[in-house]
Amino acid sequence: MLSGKYKALYEQIVRETGKKNIFHDSLHTLAYGTDASFYRLIPKIVIKASNENEVSSIIKKCAEHSIPVTFRAAGTSLSGQAISDSVLLIAGENWRKYSIALDASEITFQPGVTGGMANSFLSPFGKKIGPDPASVNAAMIGGIAANNASGMCCGTAANSYKTVNGIRMVLADGTVLDTRDKESRKSFADTHRKMLSEIGILASDVIENPALTDRIRRKYSIKNTTGYSLNALVDYSDPFDIIEHLMIGSEGTLGFISEITYKTIDVDPFRASALLIFPDIFTACNAVKILKTTKVAAVELVDRTGLRSVEGQDGMPDYLRSLDENACALLIETTALSKDALHENISLVSKSLSGDKTLTGITFTDIPEEYEKLWKIRKGLFPSVGAMRRAGTTVVIEDVAFPLENLAEATTELQSILVKHNYSDAVIFGHALEGNLHFVFAQDFGTEEQVKRYSEMMNDVSVMVTGKYDGSLKAEHGTGRNMAPFVELEWGKDAYSLMKRIKNIFDPLNILNPGVILNSDPSVHLKNLKPVYQSSEITDKCTECGFCESSCVSAGLTLSPRQRIVIHRELSNLKKTGHQPHIAAEIAAKFEYAGNETCATDGLCAIACPVKIDCGKLIKSIRFESALEHQGTAGWIGNNMGRVTSAAAKALNAVHLFHLILGSGLMKGISSGIRKVSLNHIPAWNKYMPKGARRISVLQEKNESSMKVVYFPSCINRSMGVSREYRKERQLSETFIDLIHKAGYEIIFPEKSENLCCGMAFLSKGYIETGKKKSGELEAALLKASDNGRYPVVCDMSPCLYTMKDNIKSMKLFEPVEFILDHLIEHLDIVPLNETITVFPVCSMKKMGIENKLIKLAQMCAKKVIVPETNCCGFAGDRGFTFPELNRHGLRNLKSQIPGEVTYGYSNSRTCEIGLSLNSGVSFKSIVYLVDKVSVPKKAIKA
Numbered sequence: 001m002l003s004g005k006y007k008a009l010y011e012q013i014v015r016e017t018g019k020k021n022i023f024h025d026s027l028h029t030l031a032y033g034t035d036a037s038f039y040r041l042i043p044k045i046v047i048k049a050s051n052e053n054e055v056s057s058i059i060k061k062c063a064e065h066s067i068p069v070t071f072r073a074a075g076t077s078l079s080g081q082a083i084s085d086s087v088l089l090i091a092g093e094n095w096r097k098y099s100i101a102l103d104a105s106e107i108t109f110q111p112g113v114t115g116g117m118a119n120s121f122l123s124p125f126g127k128k129i130g131p132d133p134a135s136v137n138a139a140m141i142g143g144i145a146a147n148n149a150s151g152m153c154c155g156t157a158a159n160s161y162k163t164v165n166g167i168r169m170v171l172a173d174g175t176v177l178d179t180r181d182k183e184s185r186k187s188f189a190d191t192h193r194k195m196l197s198e199i200g201i202l203a204s205d206v207i208e209n210p211a212l213t214d215r216i217r218r219k220y221s222i223k224n225t226t227g228y229s230l231n232a233l234v235d236y237s238d239p240f241d242i243i244e245h246l247m248i249g250s251e252g253t254l255g256f257i258s259e260i261t262y263k264t265i266d267v268d269p270f271r272a273s274a275l276l277i278f279p280d281i282f283t284a285c286n287a288v289k290i291l292k293t294t295k296v297a298a299v300e301l302v303d304r305t306g307l308r309s310v311e312g313q314d315g316m317p318d319y320l321r322s323l324d325e326n327a328c329a330l331l332i333e334t335t336a337l338s339k340d341a342l343h344e345n346i347s348l349v350s351k352s353l354s355g356d357k358t359l360t361g362i363t364f365t366d367i368p369e370e371y372e373k374l375w376k377i378r379k380g381l382f383p384s385v386g387a388m389r390r391a392g393t394t395v396v397i398e399d400v401a402f403p404l405e406n407l408a409e410a411t412t413e414l415q416s417i418l419v420k421h422n423y424s425d426a427v428i429f430g431h432a433l434e435g436n437l438h439f440v441f442a443q444d445f446g447t448e449e450q451v452k453r454y455s456e457m458m459n460d461v462s463v464m465v466t467g468k469y470d471g472s473l474k475a476e477h478g479t480g481r482n483m484a485p486f487v488e489l490e491w492g493k494d495a496y497s498l499m500k501r502i503k504n505i506f507d508p509l510n511i512l513n514p515g516v517i518l519n520s521d522p523s524v525h526l527k528n529l530k531p532v533y534q535s536s537e538i539t540d541k542c543t544e545c546g547f548c549e550s551s552c553v554s555a556g557l558t559l560s561p562r563q564r565i566v567i568h569r570e571l572s573n574l575k576k577t578g579h580q581p582h583i584a585a586e587i588a589a590k591f592e593y594a595g596n597e598t599c600a601t602d603g604l605c606a607i608a609c610p611v612k613i614d615c616g617k618l619i620k621s622i623r624f625e626s627a628l629e630h631q632g633t634a635g636w637i638g639n640n641m642g643r644v645t646s647a648a649a650k651a652l653n654a655v656h657l658f659h660l661i662l663g664s665g666l667m668k669g670i671s672s673g674i675r676k677v678s679l680n681h682i683p684a685w686n687k688y689m690p691k692g693a694r695r696i697s698v699l700q701e702k703n704e705s706s707m708k709v710v711y712f713p714s715c716i717n718r719s720m721g722v723s724r725e726y727r728k729e730r731q732l733s734e735t736f737i738d739l740i741h742k743a744g745y746e747i748i749f750p751e752k753s754e755n756l757c758c759g760m761a762f763l764s765k766g767y768i769e770t771g772k773k774k775s776g777e778l779e780a781a782l783l784k785a786s787d788n789g790r791y792p793v794v795c796d797m798s799p800c801l802y803t804m805k806d807n808i809k810s811m812k813l814f815e816p817v818e819f820i821l822d823h824l825i826e827h828l829d830i831v832p833l834n835e836t837i838t839v840f841p842v843c844s845m846k847k848m849g850i851e852n853k854l855i856k857l858a859q860m861c862a863k864k865v866i867v868p869e870t871n872c873c874g875f876a877g878d879r880g881f882t883f884p885e886l887n888r889h890g891l892r893n894l895k896s897q898i899p900g901e902v903t904y905g906y907s908n909s910r911t912c913e914i915g916l917s918l919n920s921g922v923s924f925k926s927i928v929y930l931v932d933k934v935s936v937p938k939k940a941i942k943a
Contacts, residue, residue, distance in 0.1 A: 031563035039080035043088035060174035073140035079480020093556035111142025130158030147478035148249035168259035223475035268335035273371035285408035301432035315373025380610025386543035387611035389442035401475035484519035535572035553872035561615035600876035623766030634767035649692030656691035683881035750781035802844035875915035891919035
């Protein structure tokens with residue numbers, strides 16, 4: 001419960017904004033308060049701010065109560081700068097507006113846009129943003145700018161500091177300043193004359209101190225994010241330019257970035273990469289100095305331990321398993337404007353290293369599928385290493401940079417320090433072209449002895465980096481809590497004094513993220529360490545990195561996969577220890593809806609996760625426990641699938657009849673009222689709900705075609721017929737049968753088709769025994785029908801086919817798109833529609849990696865195909881009927897992405913198509929309808 005000044009603050013904010021986006025309960029404060037670092041602070045209040053005015057008001061109110069406030073975007077930061085034990089203000093879901101200049105030379109966006117989203121917006125123009133952190137698909141612009149995060153290719157030339165071209169910010173007194181707007185600057189100059197004067201004096205003091213000026217320039221000749229961006233005082237004289245560049249890398253301690261403009265970077269259309277193996281890390285680092293003189297865009301170093309953590313992953317060469325213990329890899333990329341220039345670059349790079357001893361030669365690949373796998377694995381190296389850690393330990397990543405001429409010696413010495421302190425499993429990798437290395441290790445913070453070991457190692461590293469090589473203790477991850485005690489050690493007294501003056505000018509009350517960057521406590525990096533709880537083998541390897549969140553349909557509505565795992569770990573520990581039973585009860589009650597009921601269990605989080613953790617499996621295991629008392633009912637349904645689908649079809653026909661009689665408006669009102677009275681237990685109705693399907697004729701054919709296929713109609717399509725908006729169409733099963741016949745195939749139906757089911761409907765709800773039983777029955781029936789796998793098997797619904805593939809390995813199983821492309825299309829002539837259509841690859845297609853096949857097939861059938869930028873539709877089987885808010889949230893941006901000329905959309909999941917139609921205003925149906933409409937048997941056109 002809140003009390004004192006926090007209660008007063010909460011009541012003030014609620015009066016102004018309402019309760020919807022402000023939380024102080026135990027579940028939400030823990031879930032939203034957790035970031036990717038190894039620190040934990042639980043905020044007292046979490047606020048999901050909606051707009052700039054709210055942020056300004058909240059900051060003012062916090063100042064009135066002397067309450068600190070911390071800003072956060074995605075929470076992928078690794079150094080503890082996105083956590084708070086006070087007020088945490090989140091700028092994510094509601095902060096995704098953007099605009100691109102007419103010539104695409106600039107992009108302006110709010111802080112909630114991820115780096116990956118920004119690059120996708122710019123891709124059609126051949127542009128990208130400069131910063132390219134490994135977390136680019138999850139990290140948001142607010143955090144990327146606030147930490148001056150860089151990455152593999154941008155170095156010091158294209159980071160946020162170098163590419164920023166204007167910031168709109170909210171300062172500690174609530175004032176809004178837009179550095180690109182003349183009127184805003186003029187107004188600010190009138191109201192903040194003293195602040196601008198003090199900043200001018202700061203810059204003059206630096207310029208008048210040649211030794212300090214030289215030191216600042218030298219420190220920023222390599223990557224450096226330790227402390228504030230003092231180079232702003234050297235590079236600029238206009239106070240507004242200085243303010244703009246001081247905000248970069250300030251980690252929310254100087255103000256809130258509400259909008260930022262970046263100059264964009266040209267993207268070379270041709271790329272090639274090579275994985276080179278050297279006998280040891282010293283030789284590899286010396287090779288980097290040679291590569292610096294060639295046309296390479298990136299050079300990533302990975303030591304032997306790092307290679308071992310990924311050597312079994314898809315795309316990595318087999319020879320990694322047999323490498324010597326001292327081996328070290330360099331992953332190189334070169335880019336060019338033309339293919340000829342690319343091959344010239346490759347030749348120059350190869351010649352430059354011809355005298356260096358590589359263990360495997362120099363072989364580049366310009367095949368996107370091959371080099372993208374290498375880079376995807378490199379980007380996921382930190383979490384992959386974390387997944388290998390011993391149970392009960394946390395994963396720690398540090399981030400240093402050395403002058404390139406010292407890289408080989410410094411890296412070898414870093415290895416020695418890690419060995420000295422018994423971190424033999426530590427991994428060294430990083431952006432070697434810029435002298436920027438990360439070292440990652442598993443750390444047990446459970447005992448004073450282990451904490452002392454970590455402290456002593458960090459002290460040795462800090463002295464070595466700053467004293468012997470004058471390097472950077474933080475190169476791109478931001479200072480945070482774990483390096484705050486060492487800022488003065490790196491910079492010296494004069495520079496550190498400057499930083500304290502900067503903080504005081506911007507935030508005299510010290511309410512903006514206090515203790516981050518500057519901290520007088522020499523042991524702050526050893527406090528508030530995140531506890532490590534084991535709760536499930538499914539998720540124990542999770543490092544809470546947050547990569548999964550951009551793929552989760554419920555993130556922003558309730559909880560994300562990372563947050564579900566965090567809460568599940570906490571609940572498991574509270575249950576195990578018996579501590580705080582009232583807190584455990586509160587969290588458990590709220591988790592039922594936020595964690596369980598609104599999880600789509602679509603598995604897309606596993607695609608984004610570097611260690612392939614599927615949080616949906618965790619939720620299914622929870623559902624299994626709660627479904628134990630209903631297993632008998634599930635078993636009865638499983639044994640009577642024919643009756644159940646028939647009854648469902650009749651019920652849908654009855655509802656459809658009422659719809660025809662009453663009309664959409666009245667029907668919606670009546671159904672909504674009934675659902676409300678039932679406390680939402682009765683499924684939500686919408687106008688796209690179909691009538692019932694007619695019984696499928698499964699008489700075995702005798703056309704004696706040499707081409708045969710086993711067709712298994714899913715139970716969904718055995719229940720659901722056509723919707724009202726395309727009622728003149730035949731139901732899917734009939735259309736699919738005609739299409740298969742059109743291509744000259746004989747169809748074989750498995751025996752007792754009406755009682756078969758893939759098991760997905762049961763497995764997703766926790767009825768594992770019944771799900772496995774139905775899957776086994778289906779496999780036996782399909783084996784018999786396919787003559788023990790001799791003939792291909794096709795199912796008419798993508799999610800069902802995915803479940804079948806997951807459980808049945810004894811035969812060739814085809815999703816409709818795959819089957820059409822691989823078997824039918826060669827026997828058909830296609831006459832494309834002169835229309836613009838849209839397609840939506842459902843989750844199962846993404847997990848099977850065939851979404852591009854759907855797009856390819858659609859492009860064969862229509863003149864133009866629109867593919868919306870959306871992950872999961874959120875319908876999640878039948879969950880769209882029981883929790884329609886999940887579907888609405890998942891497709892909240894769909895309508896705006898579909899042009900007005902589009903009237904039809906196509907997908908491959910009947911229930912998903914209902915949700916897609918409802919939230920787009922476009923009628924969605926199976927891609928099978930489209931192919932059938934535009935195709936005729938081969939040579940029929942000429943005839």
